[in-house]
Amino acid sequence: MTVLLVEDDRAIADAIIDGLDDHGIAVRHVVLGSEAIAKVKDPEITIVILDLGLPDMDGTDVCREIRRFSDVPIIVASARETEMDRVDVLELGADDYLVKPFGIKELIARMNAVLRRASGSPGTITHIEVGSLVIDSRTHEVRLGAESIQLTPKEFELLEYLAREPDTVFRRSDILRDVWHTTWYGTTKTLDAHVASIRKKLGDAGWIESVRGVGFTVRRVR
Ligand code: CA
Numbered sequence: 001m002t003v004l005l006v007e008d009d010r011a012i013a014d015a016i017i018d019g020l021d022d023h024g025i026a027v028r029h030v031v032l033g034s035e036a037i038a039k040v041k042d043p044e045i046t047i048v049i050l051d052l053g054l055p056d057m058d059g060t061d062v063c064r065e066i067r068r069f070s071d072v073p074i075i076v077a078s079a080r081e082t083e084m085d086r087v088d089v090l091e092l093g094a095d096d097y098l099v100k101p102f103g104i105k106e107l108i109a110r111m112n113a114v115l116r117r118a119s120g121s122p123g124t125i126t127h128i129e130v131g132s133l134v135i136d137s138r139t140h141e142v143r144l145g146a147e148s149i150q151l152t153p154k155e156f157e158l159l160e161y162l163a164r165e166p167d168t169v170f171r172r173s174d175i176l177r178d179v180w181h182t183t184w185y186g187t188t189k190t191l192d193a194h195v196a197s198i199r200k201k202l203g204d205a206g207w208i209e210s211v212r213g214v215g216f217t218v219r220r221v222r
Pocket of ligand 1 (some may be wrong): 008051052053184193
């Protein structure tokens with residue numbers, strides 16, 4: 001594993017680099033957001049640890065920019081600790097959020113958890129079919145009949161999560177926990193927005209049915 005550390009505070013960066021080095025984890029360190037966006041294209045990078053307050057741009061913009069072309073796991077590490085910040089960065093496609101200060105052991109545990117989720121455990125379903133809807137978990141491709149559907153990474157994750165068990169009603173709280181990795185119910189608006197967007201892209205709201213007071217289920221439409 002090679003970590004891309006995006007951090008402008010020298011002392012914090014040194015502590016993280018030394019701590020990860022003690023565990024045999026290689027670190028590439030950059031200070032600027034623009035450097036991070038360039039460096040993350042290097043295939044050796046397996047995970048990004050991203051500070052939000054950077055000299056040249058906001059870390060949230062760095063996160064958004066990376067998500068345009070890469071699904072590389074991103075852990076935001078920041079001193080900002082309001083829930084809005086946390087939800088914001090998760091919405092932007094970050095995989096987890098650590099509030100400074102944090103210990104190396106906690107960081108490594110989070111990194112391992114994020115990488116496990118990203119790679120999928122052995123025996124994970126990689127191909128889901130619900131009628132004419134086909135979801136490929138390896139390539140992140142979604143097709144509806146012959147048509148390719150372009151989803152954001154989070155939309156993909158949500159649809160994949162629901163479609164694994166069609167006709168099963170998933171509770172909102174479970175979806176937030178498993179897809180957004182949060183138990184903060186303010187995120188429920190985000191969930192609704194993602195469902196609305198997926199329905200629009202699939203061209204038929206019937207693919208994802210709302211079950212009032214409970215949650216959502218994927219139904220076979222055609
Ligand atoms: Ca900073």
